[in-house]
Amino acid sequence: MFAAPWVCRSCARSLRRVGISRSIRRASTETPVNLPPALLDRARRLAAEHQQLSAALAKDFDAKTAKRAGEISRVADALRQFEKAREALRELHGLLESNDAELRELAQDDLEATNAQLADSSRELSIALTPKHPFADMPCLLEIRPGPGGTEGRFFADSLFHMYRAYCSNKGYRTRVVKYEASDSDGQTGSEGEIALQEAVLEIQEPGAYGLFRGEAGMHRVQRVPATEKSGRTHTSAVAVWVLPSFPENSTSESEADWDNPESDFYINPAEVRSETMRARGAGGQHVNKTESAVRLTHIPTGTTVSMQDSRSQQRNREEAWRLLRSRIAQQRREAREEQARQLRSSVLANSQITRGDKIRTYQYQQDRCTDHRSGLDAHNLPDVLRGGETLGKIMESVQTWLINKDIQALIADEEAAAAARKEGK
Amino acid sequence: MPRLPPALFWRARREVSPLAAQLLPACRDLQSAANELRWIREHVRATPSPVPEGLRVWQLVERRGRGIPLQYVLGTQPFGDLEIKCRPGVLIPRHETEAYTLYLASLLAKEQPAAGSSSSSSSSTLSILDLCTGTGCIPLLLLQALLRRPPSPRPSHITVHGIDISPRAIRLARANLAHNTALRLLPPPSPPSASASPSPSYSATFTRASIFSPTLLPTLQSLSPGGWDVLTANPPYISPEGFARSTARAVRNHEPRLALVPPPAEPPPLLRQEDTFYARLLHMAQHLRPKRVVLEVGGWAQAVRVVRMALRGYAGGGGGEIARLYPTVEIWRDEPAGVAGDGTGDREGGGEVVEVAGREVRVRGVGDGRVVYLCR
Known part of the structure; x- marks a missing residue:
C-alpha cells in the first residue's frame, strides 16, 4: 500500500538534517547595485582630490597631506575598479549587438561574470565612501549592566561577560577586567554557576576593537527558565551592553586620542570634575586607618558619575575612574553629534534607527536560538554563542554588514540632500 | 561605638556571605565588608601556599574580624604605585x-627653584630627609615619583634618608626598599x-x-654637605586625651602608641604635649635650612x-627666624590637589587664605588641615 516503509517523524527529521547546514538563515541584505549619481559625484570629486594630493606629494612630502591621501586612496582605487567594470560591460553590450554569432555567444558567457564584478565594485566603492567611524581604530570598553529586575538578569549579565571574554580569548584579543562588581553571593548561583553581577567593565585592548564591537551596544534580551524558578515558567530579562571607546594608555598624539587637546572628545576640564573619596567625616590621618579606597568622580556639566572601588589602592581607583569617565564623556559627545546629523537628514532613516533603549538581540534558551533583530540573523547553536565561539563571530559579522549598509544609506541621503542644495544654490 | 543592628548581620549573611558577616564588627558596613572579603580572597589567590585556600581565607577573615587592621592581616598596603609592607x-x-x-612630588617635578640659591650643588643632586619615617613610605614614594618624572633641570643623583627611633620601623623601611626593588617598582640603587x-x-x-638626640643635627649636616632640599615628617601628633577618645578602635588597640602620641615633655610643659615634636622639627629646620619643609599635622587647629x-617662635626658641x-607658608588640606564641588577649592589664581600671626597663609585643597608647608 505504502510506497515507502514507515519512518517515525523524529527519525525522518534527523535523516533530513544530514548534510544540510540549517544552523544559519541569512536575512536579505540588499546591496545597491546601481550607485546613485550623488554618490558617484562624490567619489569622482574625491578621486580628483587624490590625484592632486599625490601630485603634491611627489614634489615634497608632508605628513598631513600623506595622511589625507592615504585615507581617500581607497576611494580612488575602488572608483578605478568600478569604472573598469563599467567599461567592460559597455564593451560587452557592444559585442552583443555585433553580427558574429560566435562573438555574441562569448559575450553572453562573460556578461554574468562582469555583472557580478560590477556589483562587487560598486559595493566596494560605497563602503570606501562611507566615512570611517572616528573611534573605529581605538580599543574599547565593554560595559555590562543588568536591566531592572531580579537576580535572573544579573546572572545573565555574568553569562554575557564570560561570553565576550571567551570570544576575545578565542580571537586572541588582549583583555583586562577593569571592573567586576558582584553581589558576591556564596550560596546562590545561576543555572551555570554564574554569580549575580552588578556591573562589569571589560577592556579590549586590541586597536580597532571599537569598530568590531560597536554593533554590540544595546539591550540584550534573554528568555529562559531561571534556576530559581520552581514552576518552570520562562522569564524574560534584559541586560544593557554599552561600548565605549577606550583611551589607549601609551598613545601617540593622534588628534582623536589626545586627551590634553581641548578639541578632542576625550578632553575633560579637571575643574569640571568633582572628586570624592567616599570617606566618613571626622578625624582622619593617624586617628583612623580606613581601608576604604573608593573614588567617585562627577562630571558636573553632564552629571555623569563614575565610582570605582575594585582596587585597594586609591591611586589605581582614581586612574581607572578617570579613564572610564573620559570614555563615557567621549561617547556621549559623539552620540550627541550623530543625533544632530540624523536630524539634518530628517525622516529618511527614521524607521531603521535603533537607539540604545531598543532590544537588539534575543537569547532564547528553550529554542536554542540567538536572534539579532537588526540583521535578522537566527543562529541555532546557543551554547556555542555563549562560549564565544564561531557562531557569535557570525552574528557579529552580520551586524557589521548591517551597520555598513545603514551607513551607506545615510551617506546617500546626505549626498542627495547636498546635491539638491547645490542645485538650488545655482 | 554604636551597636550594629542584627538585621545587618542577616543581610550580610544572606546577600554576601557568612564570612562577610564575620567581618562586619570590624568593617561596620556591608559594602566595605564585601570589599574586604574580596581583597582577602584575591590576596589568598595571589599568594601560593600548600594550605588550602578556603582555610586560609577563613583564618584571615577571623583575624580581621577580631579587629586587627586589614593591612596587618594581609601584610601590605598600596601606597601610590608602591606596595608597602x-x-x-x-x-x-x-x-x-x-x-x-x-x-609634593608633582610640585618637585614641576618647579625646580631657579639657579642662584645659596647651595650651588643642588642643581645636580636632590636630597630628601624624612624624619619619623615608619615604613619609609614617604621617601620611597617621592623617590619612585621623581625617578619616573624627573624634575627639570634633571638631578643626576637623588638621595633619600629616613630616620626613626624604632628599630622595627628601620628594619621594615629597609625591607620595603628591597621589596619594591624586587617588584621592579623601583630600579636598584x-x-x-x-x-x-x-x-x-x-x-x-x-x-x-632619636630626633631629640643632640648629636643628630651635626650628623645630618655632615651627611649632606650641600644642605637638604626637602624635609618631610609625619611625627606623632595625637594628644593622650585624643588617643583615648577620638582614635578608631583598630588604631588604639593594634597600632604602636609610640608612632601616635608624643611622650610627655620632661621640663614643665610650655606647649601642648601633642605639639612637642613640632618644636623640635622647626628647630631642626632652622639649622638645616631645607628648601621645603612638609610637616603632617592632625587637623585644622593643630595646623594653625x-x-x-x-x-612667632615657640617656647624655648625660634622667634621669627623661620x-x-x-617666605612661603601654606596649609594643605587632606587632598591638596582636590577641588570642592562648589568651586571653593584651590585652582590657579585665587583661593582660600587665612591670617595667622599677622601673616596671610594660603590654604590648598579640600578636607581637614593636614600639612604645614614651608618653602623658601
Whole structure:
C-alpha cells in the first residue's frame, strides 16, 4: 500500500538534517547595485582630490597631506575598479549587438561574470565612501549592566561577560577586567554557576576593537527558565551592553586620542570634575586607618558619575575612574553629534534607527536560538554563542554588514540632500 | 561605638556571605565588608601556599574580624604605585599621607627653584630627609615619583634618608626598599655616575636615631654637605586625651602608641604635649635650612598652632627666624590637589587664605588641615 516503509517523524527529521547546514538563515541584505549619481559625484570629486594630493606629494612630502591621501586612496582605487567594470560591460553590450554569432555567444558567457564584478565594485566603492567611524581604530570598553529586575538578569549579565571574554580569548584579543562588581553571593548561583553581577567593565585592548564591537551596544534580551524558578515558567530579562571607546594608555598624539587637546572628545576640564573619596567625616590621618579606597568622580556639566572601588589602592581607583569617565564623556559627545546629523537628514532613516533603549538581540534558551533583530540573523547553536565561539563571530559579522549598509544609506541621503542644495544654490 | 543592628548581620549573611558577616564588627558596613572579603580572597589567590585556600581565607577573615587592621592581616598596603609592607609595631601608611606625598612630588617635578640659591650643588643632586619615617613610605614614594618624572633641570643623583627611633620601623623601611626593588617598582640603587643615564641614580638609607638626640643635627649636616632640599615628617601628633577618645578602635588597640602620641615633655610643659615634636622639627629646620619643609599635622587647629609656632617662635626658641627664612607658608588640606564641588577649592589664581600671626597663609585643597608647608 505504502510506497515507502514507515519512518517515525523524529527519525525522518534527523535523516533530513544530514548534510544540510540549517544552523544559519541569512536575512536579505540588499546591496545597491546601481550607485546613485550623488554618490558617484562624490567619489569622482574625491578621486580628483587624490590625484592632486599625490601630485603634491611627489614634489615634497608632508605628513598631513600623506595622511589625507592615504585615507581617500581607497576611494580612488575602488572608483578605478568600478569604472573598469563599467567599461567592460559597455564593451560587452557592444559585442552583443555585433553580427558574429560566435562573438555574441562569448559575450553572453562573460556578461554574468562582469555583472557580478560590477556589483562587487560598486559595493566596494560605497563602503570606501562611507566615512570611517572616528573611534573605529581605538580599543574599547565593554560595559555590562543588568536591566531592572531580579537576580535572573544579573546572572545573565555574568553569562554575557564570560561570553565576550571567551570570544576575545578565542580571537586572541588582549583583555583586562577593569571592573567586576558582584553581589558576591556564596550560596546562590545561576543555572551555570554564574554569580549575580552588578556591573562589569571589560577592556579590549586590541586597536580597532571599537569598530568590531560597536554593533554590540544595546539591550540584550534573554528568555529562559531561571534556576530559581520552581514552576518552570520562562522569564524574560534584559541586560544593557554599552561600548565605549577606550583611551589607549601609551598613545601617540593622534588628534582623536589626545586627551590634553581641548578639541578632542576625550578632553575633560579637571575643574569640571568633582572628586570624592567616599570617606566618613571626622578625624582622619593617624586617628583612623580606613581601608576604604573608593573614588567617585562627577562630571558636573553632564552629571555623569563614575565610582570605582575594585582596587585597594586609591591611586589605581582614581586612574581607572578617570579613564572610564573620559570614555563615557567621549561617547556621549559623539552620540550627541550623530543625533544632530540624523536630524539634518530628517525622516529618511527614521524607521531603521535603533537607539540604545531598543532590544537588539534575543537569547532564547528553550529554542536554542540567538536572534539579532537588526540583521535578522537566527543562529541555532546557543551554547556555542555563549562560549564565544564561531557562531557569535557570525552574528557579529552580520551586524557589521548591517551597520555598513545603514551607513551607506545615510551617506546617500546626505549626498542627495547636498546635491539638491547645490542645485538650488545655482 | 554604636551597636550594629542584627538585621545587618542577616543581610550580610544572606546577600554576601557568612564570612562577610564575620567581618562586619570590624568593617561596620556591608559594602566595605564585601570589599574586604574580596581583597582577602584575591590576596589568598595571589599568594601560593600548600594550605588550602578556603582555610586560609577563613583564618584571615577571623583575624580581621577580631579587629586587627586589614593591612596587618594581609601584610601590605598600596601606597601610590608602591606596595608597602606593614607589620605590627609600625604605623600603617594613610591615604592622606599618600595624597600629599604625591602632591609634593608633582610640585618637585614641576618647579625646580631657579639657579642662584645659596647651595650651588643642588642643581645636580636632590636630597630628601624624612624624619619619623615608619615604613619609609614617604621617601620611597617621592623617590619612585621623581625617578619616573624627573624634575627639570634633571638631578643626576637623588638621595633619600629616613630616620626613626624604632628599630622595627628601620628594619621594615629597609625591607620595603628591597621589596619594591624586587617588584621592579623601583630600579636598584646605584652610586652617582657621571654618564648620562635615562633616569637619575639614587641612594636610599635608613638609620635609627632619636630626633631629640643632640648629636643628630651635626650628623645630618655632615651627611649632606650641600644642605637638604626637602624635609618631610609625619611625627606623632595625637594628644593622650585624643588617643583615648577620638582614635578608631583598630588604631588604639593594634597600632604602636609610640608612632601616635608624643611622650610627655620632661621640663614643665610650655606647649601642648601633642605639639612637642613640632618644636623640635622647626628647630631642626632652622639649622638645616631645607628648601621645603612638609610637616603632617592632625587637623585644622593643630595646623594653625604649628604655623603660629613657626612664625612667632615657640617656647624655648625660634622667634621669627623661620618667618624670615621661609617666605612661603601654606596649609594643605587632606587632598591638596582636590577641588570642592562648589568651586571653593584651590585652582590657579585665587583661593582660600587665612591670617595667622599677622601673616596671610594660603590654604590648598579640600578636607581637614593636614600639612604645614614651608618653602623658601
